[in-house]
Amino acid sequence: MSKYLLDEHSLDFVSKFNIKWVILMSYRPIISNVEEASNNEKDGLYEFIIYLADGTQCRTFYNRYPEWKMTNISRLLKTPCPICRKDFICKCMENFGGVLQQQIIDNEWLEKAIAK
């Protein structure tokens, strides 16, 4: 009986893991806007809010020197996570730093945000 429960629990864990993995692999964040939230120009440190097309908002920190580099990204807790659906802190968006960074470069989002 205990073995059966263990197996059932393991299966449950595997299926949950797979579902999360599939969502993670298929999620494609699209940036709809970027706003500067704060900066320390002297040290080249900037905080931006990234608005995604699905309503998710992320806070990112950048170091400008020697070149723009994303040092941290986290989801703002205004809407549930689009990947794991948690409405509290999770680390899912960390997996998309590279994808978002590419869009930021391609669309010159940081230049636009700073110019405002």
Ligand SMILES: [Zn+2]
């Ligand atoms: Zn999440």
